[in-house]
Amino acid sequence: xxxxxxxxxVLLGGVLLAIFWTxxxxxxxxxxxxxxxxxxxxxxxxxxxxxxxxxHGQAASLIATAPAWTLSLPTARTPTLQLDYQDPxxxxxxxxxxxxxxxxxxxxxxWAGTRFLFPFHFSLHLRWRDLGYWLVGAAGMGMLMxxxxxxxxxxxxxxxxxxxxxxxxxxxSLLDLHNxxxxxxxxxxFLISLSGLAIFCLIYFPGVAQxxxxxxxxxLPAEALGAYARPxxxxxxPLGSLDAMxxxxxxxxxxxxxxxxxxxxxxxxPGDRAAFVEIRRSFDREVSMNVDRLIFDGVxxxxxxxxxxxxxxxxxxFLTGLxxxxxxxxxxxxxxxxxxxGGCLLIGSGLLFWAGARRARHARQGRSGARLVEALTVAAxxxxxxxxxxxxxxxxxxxxxxxxxPRRATLEVQAFFGAWLLSLAHAAWRPARAxxxxxxLAAGLALLAVLLNGLTTGDHLLRSLSSGQTAIAGxxxxxxxxxxxxxxxARRLQRAAQPTHxxxxxx
Amino acid sequence: xxxxxxxxxxxxxxxxxxxxxxxxxxxxxQAVAPGASAGRGTRVFSATxxxxxxxxxxxxxxxxFGALLWLLLLSAAAFCVAQTLSWRPHxxxxxxxxxxxxxxxxxxR
Numbered sequence: 243x244x245x246x247x248x249x250x251x252v253l254l255g256g257v258l259l260a261i262f263w264t265x266x267x268x269x270x271x272x273x274x275x276x277x278x279x280x281x282x283x284x285x286x287x288x289x290x291x292x293x294x295x296x297x298h299g300q301a302a303s304l305i306a307t308a309p310a311w312t313l314s315l316p317t318a319r320t321p322t323l324q325l326d327y328q329d330p331x332x333x334x335x336x337x338x339x340x341x342x343x344x345x346x347x348x349x350x351x352x353w354a355g356t357r358f359l360f361p362f363h364f365s366l367h368l369r370w371r372d373l374g375y376w377l378v379g380a381a382g383m384g385m386l387m388x389x390x391x392x393x394x395x396x397x398x399x400x401x402x403x404x405x406x407x408x409x410x411x412x413x414x415s416l417l418d419l420h421n422x423x424x425x426x427x428x429x430x431x432f433l434i435s436l437s438g439l440a441i442f443c444l445i446y447f448p449g450v451a452q453x454x455x456x457x458x459x460x461x462l463p464a465e466a467l468g469a470y471a472r473p474x475x476x477x478x479x480p481l482g483s484l485d486a487m488x489x490x491x492x493x494x495x496x497x498x499x500x501x502x503x504x505x506x507x508x509x510x511x512p513g514d515r516a517a518f519v520e521i522r523r524s525f526d527r528e529v530s531m532n533v534d535r536l537i538f539d540g541v542x543x544x545x546x547x548x549x550x551x552x553x554x555x556x557x558x559x560f561l562t563g564l565x566x567x568x569x570x571x572x573x574x575x576x577x578x579x580x581x582x583x584g585g586c587l588l589i590g591s592g593l594l595f596w597a598g599a600r601r602a603r604h605a606r607q608g609r610s611g612a613r614l615v616e617a618l619t620v621a622a623x624x625x626x627x628x629x630x631x632x633x634x635x636x637x638x639x640x641x642x643x644x645x646x647x648p649r650r651a652t653l654e655v656q657a658f659f660g661a662w663l664l665s666l667a668h669a670a671w672r673p674a675r676a677x678x679x680x681x682x683l684a685a686g687l688a689l690l691a692v693l694l695n696g697l698t699t700g701d702h703l704l705r706s707l708s709s710g711q712t713a714i715a716g717x718x719x720x721x722x723x724x725x726x727x728x729x730x731x732a733r734r735l736q737r738a739a740q741p742t743h744x745x746x747x748x749x
Numbered sequence: 750x751x752x753x754x755x756x757x758x759x760x761x762x763x764x765x766x767x768x769x770x771x772x773x774x775x776x777x778x779q780a781v782a783p784g785a786s787a788g789r790g791t792r793v794f795s796a797t798x799x800x801x802x803x804x805x806x807x808x809x810x811x812x813x814f815g816a817l818l819w820l821l822l823l824s825a826a827a828f829c830v831a832q833t834l835s836w837r838p839h840x841x842x843x844x845x846x847x848x849x850x851x852x853x854x855x856x857x858r
Contacts, residue, residue, distance in 0.1 A: 404771040404831040426827045429820050529813035564817060571814060573756045577821040584824070 247391040251592050252615070254384040256622035257366075259589045261381055263626055264363040265434075266582030267355065269567055269575055270720075272319040273713035274355030278637045279338075280699045281348050283711060287316035287341045291323075293484040293507075296344035301325065304337065304346070305512065309474075312508045316341045317526070318570065319713070332648060351647030352637055352654055359630075364442070367655075375445050378438075385435040392424050399425065412738035416595040423588040430581040431588070437565035440558060468535040468549025470520060477515040482543040484519065491521045491536045494548065500534060502527070509540060517541055526570040530556060531563040593619045617669035617676070624680040625665030627728070631687035632661035634721075638694035678739075681732035688725035692718045755809035756818055759802035763826035766798035768841050771830055778845065780838040785845040799823070 267274065276283050293313070304327070305311045311327035314320070322338035329335045336357070338347040361367060368374030393399065403425065406418045424431075444451060444462075455461040463469040488504055495502055505524035511517045517540025525531045533555060537547040551559060563569070567578055597619045604611070636657035643650050669676035695718060696702030706715040771777045773791045802822070806815035833840055 401774070401776075404767070404774070404777060404827070404834055406831050406835040408835055422828065422831055426831070427824045430824055433820070529817065560813075564813075569814075573753060574814065574818060574821070577818070577825065580825060581821055584828070 243391050244395040247388060247395050248596055250384055250388055250391070251589075252596055254381050254388070255589050255593045255596075256618060257377060257381045258385055258388075259586060259593070259622050260366070260626055261363060261378060262582055262585040262589060263630070264359050266579055266586065267630070268360040268363050269579050269582065270716070271355030271360045273717055274359065275320070276711075276713040277695065277717040278352045278354035278634070279350045280701070281350055282320075282322050282338050283699075283701065283714065284321040284340065286318065287321045291316075291341050293488070296323065296339065296341070297484070298344060300346040301337070301339055301344060308512070310508065310510045311512065312506060314506045315504065317505070322347065348642070348644060349647040350642050351650030353651045354637075358633070358651075358655060358658075364438075372445060375442055379442060379446050382435050382439045386432065386439075389424070389428060389432055389435070393428070396421060396425070412735070413595060413598050416591045416598065420588060420591040420595055423584045423591070427581055427584040427588070430578075431585055434565060434581070434585075437561040440561040441565060443558070466552065466555045467533045468537075468547070470518065470535075470537045470547055471510065472516055472518060474511040474514045475516040478513060479515040479517070479541045481509070481512050481517055481519075482539075482541050486543050487519055487521060487538045490538070490543070490545070491523075494536060494545070495523055495534065498550070500532075502534075512540065515541060518546060525563065525568060529563045529569060530560040531566060531568060532556075533559060590623045593623060613670065613673050616673050617666055620669035620673075620676045620680060621662065621666035624677065624684055624728075625662050625669070627684045627724070628665050628680060628687060629658045629662035631684060631691060631721075631724075633658040634691040635687055635694060638691065638698050677735050678732045681728045681735070685725040685728035685732070688721045688728065692721045755805055756822065759806050759819065760822045760826055762798045762802035762805070763823050764829060765844075766795040766802075767827045767830040768833070768844055769798075770795050771834060772841065772844055777834050777838070780834065781841045782839075782845045788844075788846065 297313075305325065308327035308329070311325060314324040314326075316322055321341070323341050323344075325337045325339060327335055335349075337349060339345065340347060358367075364378055365372075365374035366377060368377065396402075402418070402421060404422075406415075406422050408415050408418075410418075439446070451459045451462045460469075484507060488507075491504055492501075500523065502523045502525075504521045505526070506522045508520040508522075509517065510520070519538045519540050521536045521538065523532055523534040530551075532551045533549065534551055535549040536545060537549075538544065539546055567575060597616050601616065604613075633654055636654045640650055640653055665680060668680065672679070692703070695714070701711060701714050703715060703718050705711075706718065769788075769791050772781060773787050775787075778785055778787060803815075803819045806819045806822075809815070810818055
């Protein structure tokens with residue numbers, strides 16, 4: 243069991259760490275969005291708004307030619323009206339509107355949290371044949387197996403349930419930390435891995451849809467999620483009042499005993515006689531992400547179809563909801579963040595312990611493989627942090643290019659992967675000093691990111707704190723905390739590299 | 750701020766429960782107050798506290814949020830107990846009845 247645990251850990255550790263890290267960051271993806279897209283740093287949105295009045299001018303002309311578009315209403319975390327549509331040239335486009343005036347905010351060309359870090363968490367941005375989804379799925383299964391085998395392999399589970407000895411040898415402290423986070427945060431890690439797998443059950447078991455609906459696989463999304471479509475008529479007709487549809491939706495949900503506001507509208511074939519509007523019910527006050535949807539005729543505003551979350555789908559949506567954390571609950575959100583970082587600590591300390599246990603022996607035997615694994619470990623742990631910070635710093639350094647936003651977004655992503663590769667190269671080149679030097683670099687980059695945010699946007703900590711911009715202040719404070727943690731870790735590793743007299747005497 | 754209270758209270762209850770459980774182990778008792786004896790009824794005490802923290806959260810936050818909060822707060826509380834034991838063990842001394850005055854003088858930092 244020990245052998246299985248350590249080898250599976252070494253093979254999957256890097257991927258798992260990337261998944262846990264980006265997952266933890268995704269808990270604050272909207273806040274990262276505000277930080278990386280300064281134009282969207284708006285005050286809290288108005289309580290009531292009129293879509294019929296707001297969707298005019300530039301915004302209306304943008305979506306005039308789109309075959310479909312989606313409008314997400316402002317929330318406490320996203321103070322903008324978010325417009326998504328398919329552009330014939332650019333592909334999928336997301337723009338933000340000011341919910342007060344309907345003015346189109348400039349596209350700053352950054353995928354930020356919701357479109358880079360979050361998709362990285364579940365797809366690793368490997369789109370080819372869904373390879374990323376499968377890798378993440380395999381890592382998720384591996385995590386469940388590692389948790390179970392870890393508990394079995396643990397020799398003193400009860401005796402060392404609360405034991406952490408930070409002042410002992412580094413290897414001892416690391417193993418204590420690994421056991422501590424592994425055992426104490428086990429319920430969360432188990433639940434989050436399991437629910438993560440449940441989200442993509444249809445990707446991992448494609449045969450299910452086929453065997454349930456042998457004639458027509460499209461019936462599954464229709465029955466489970468209320469997916470609706472009808473062909474365009476080709477006859478031009480103006481879109482009816484969206485406000486009236488929203489009012490009607492709220493009334494209907496109230497009658498059904500599920501009072502709640504809409505969070506999103508999807509419009510199909512706008513400007514056509516066969517236009518339809520799908521209105522989705524918000525899930526900000528419950529764990530489960532309901533799929534309650536109403537479909538209205540886009541021209542007349544008549545109700546075409548009502549979908550309520552079926553019970554079996556409800557189970558899957560509960561697991562999905564407890565993984566996605568789309569509800570408004572700040573205590574839980576921070577606890578999830580702590581749990582996610584606990585996972586990073588668990589995986590990182592495991593990798594570090596594994597490398598440390600073999601370093602001396604492999605050096606004696608003159609094996610070259612150990613150097614590669616060590617370099618991979620450095621890149622997987624500190625390199626990942628550096629890559630993320632390079633992503634933030636690049637965002638603040640690259641000039642906004644209104645003419646070609648996707649190009650700037652691509653450059654940011656290249657900064658992320660470029661920094662990651664450089665970290666790997668550096669670790670392979672200077673294996674002995676890589677940990678310390680890279681941790682110091684990470685601390686410097688985090689400080690630089692805070693500094694650049696203050697310089698380029700004017701929202702330095704004093705101002706963001708005093709003006710109540712909690713997203714920006716929180717992001718800056720977290721970056722400062724990260725810098726401090728990196729310096730502390732660098733010092734602890736340095737101390738371990740130079741054994742004290744006492745440790746020498748003890749051997 | 751008002752909605753923080755149930756979670757905070759539940760955390761304190763869980764922390765106390767885990768601290769008592771940890772002090773039932775000789776190693777930790779030794780670090781906190783050498784020579785102190787283990788109190789009686791640790792299991793009942795801890796189980797009651799953990800149970801009431803769950804009940805509190807279920808009532809105050811509802812089934813879904815309450816259960817999730819409890820699960821995460823348990824981990825957080827146990828982790829904090831472990832950290833207290835390794836950095837500031839003497840903070841937990843009041844939970845133990847020290848047998849002699851001597852043990853107090855023999856204080857471990």
